[in-house]
Amino acid sequence: MDAFRLLTRSTKLKPASSASDSRLPSTGKAANPQLFRTAETDKLESAKNGKKRKRSAAVQQDEEDVPDLDFFSSNKRPAASVTETAVATGDDEKVSAQDAVSDDDDSMDEVERRTILNSHKIKVTDMRDLEGIQVQPTSTTDSKKKKKKSKKEEAPTLSKKEQKRARRLFPEPLLNFKELRSKYKISSRLAENVAEQGFTVPTEVQLGTLPLLLGESSEPDLLVVAPTGSGKTLSFLIPVINKIVRHHHSNPDEHGILSVVVAPTRELASQIVNEGRKLVAGTGVKITLMRKGMRVGDYGDAGANVLEENNEESSGSEDEEAENKLAKERANIPVTKSDILVTTPLMLVNALSANRTTTMATLPLVRSLVMDEADVLLDPLFREQTLDIWKSCSHPDLRVGLWSATMGSNIEDLTKSTIRERLEDLGQKPSAPHALLRLVVGLKDSAIPNIDHKLVYAATEQGKLMGLRQLLRPAAASASDIRLRPPFLIFTQTIPRAVALHSELKYDIPAEAGGSSRIAVLHSDLSDGQRSDIMRDFRKGEIWILVTTDLLARGVDFRGINGVVNYDIPNSAAVYVHRVGRTGRAGREGGIAVTYYTKEDIPYVKSIANIIDVSEKLRGGEEGDKSIQKWLLDALPNLSKNSKKDMKRHGVKARQAPRLTDKEDDGKGARGMRISTKSGFERRMENNKRGAIEASRNRKAAAAASGNVSDAGSWGGLDD
């Protein structure tokens, strides 16, 4: 039997039922955005919530819960500190003495905290060296722990298991958004802005991280690995904004950039600004997208020195003169008046070093640095720039947050060493000791469990195109195993392939459905204006199908997209996780991820098949429902470390070649990878025909030149 037909069969494709149409991501938000929960915790959480509601009614306000989060010690804390916090947050934050009354009923014991965190698959770990962990026994259940004198003393004798246990933390979870105000005393205006978003239940990442970042314990540095579409943006923006509101109250004269959020693409950065604007309304906090020409840093004397040096050497090259002019212009621009700056790495690095004409300026006031999609920001592509930004934040009380759905252990090591080096370079200590914590939701580096994965063997490039065309035609959908409704995204490996696929599909949408205007291509070679127009039209629903590259693989939130097509397989398992995570956002069900693979892709498919397998295990359900058969997993080859690295950097080799135009086509090279429905035979015939026409033209021209043809201009030939 043909091995490839066998491979196709191994992917179990179930016909889509019409019932599933009623729960497409595009039909609206999920009743509950959480991905992991059990009936047991639902009961426990609603009991806790119910208790609070009852108590709130009794005292006619729901702002009396005492913030009691302290993940290193007991739940109790002095009443005075609550009042202090409230006062620090300003006039609108004042609480009465009654607010500071401790409430035993509302606090959770460790068993409850463990139960809730475990059922939501939230794992919090202290990442510091054991000597740095001050273990104070909090457990009421683990009597063994109580007997231990001090972890510091015992660290050398701890087994690996014991060390793991010592690092594990069970902080109090956030049960509902009202607690943000009642328990964590966030700015009332910010709390209103959160409420206006209409979210009812906190997602797992919000449930786990918000108490850590808003609680009374010294704010930690935080590494967060949480599923795509699980609301990480809100999780880092709320604490950042609240911290600035407090800062404005306690330091009214200090103005400047207090927080920097770094994201790998302009699209993601501008989305974060849009989300941020909804949250800062009326709080007095300003959030801005970094733009070219903005002056952001403290250039100190360095900027002036360079200006002078450049002036002395003004007889230099045109480039130097241009740089000099730029540096002069920059010196005249006032420093931007924004509290939160959202930027891509290069944009900020260029601004801080005046396009590399000066040494890096500093950002002396920044207290929070957020790296969204941190693993890619610290990947070799962006690493140097990101570390430059990190080190330019020169305040000793800087806190960092690294957020992503995927994070390798190398990122953890790099984070630890950078935190240490930065403080050593500064020669100053933070005003309060703080922890580096890691919070993981679900299984690290896995795809969300609420989408259907279809791994389809298409044998050849033409097979992929034919498969995709079937998806585009509703009439053909019944003949297909997969039913994918617009809006959806199609990912290709390179920009030329995205452009080629777009022009191939452009006329496939019938005029009555809007025709070619319904499909568009988005990539980084387009101008900023074109990129934002396409994003806007896709969000508005005017564009239904967007062909793109990995530019849109991470972070961007098109809430209701029904699916993702990996026309070209992704370069790594992590990219797969991010690409498919564009659907199934905030717990929406019914999203589909279709991945086509060809003969050339077989060596690279195993890591993707593994991700699908794990995601289906996370979802639970019957063994028979799994789309990846075990024997396929066993049969697919493993990739060597080096090949994995190479694939990550360059993608499938055969697809790297620039697409040849028909005229350049010599019938070899990238032919097999061209995006076209025309077969090799058809192309050969076309080539022959073109050759014949060319030869005929040449003959005619030669004849005309020798005067043999009287009417040489009367035949224009065939137009190809």
Ligand SMILES: Nc1ncnc2c1ncn2[C@@H]1O[C@H](COP(=O)(O)OP(=O)(O)OP(=O)(O)O)[C@@H](O)[C@H]1O
């Ligand atoms: N508690 C909530 N309830 C319902 N929807 C929510 C909640 N929190 C956030 N959302 C929505 O979930 C969507 C995804 O959020 P967000 O873009 O922050 O995800 P993310 O975790 O950053 O994903 P990615 O890893 O892909 O960047 C957004 O549309 C957001 O408005």
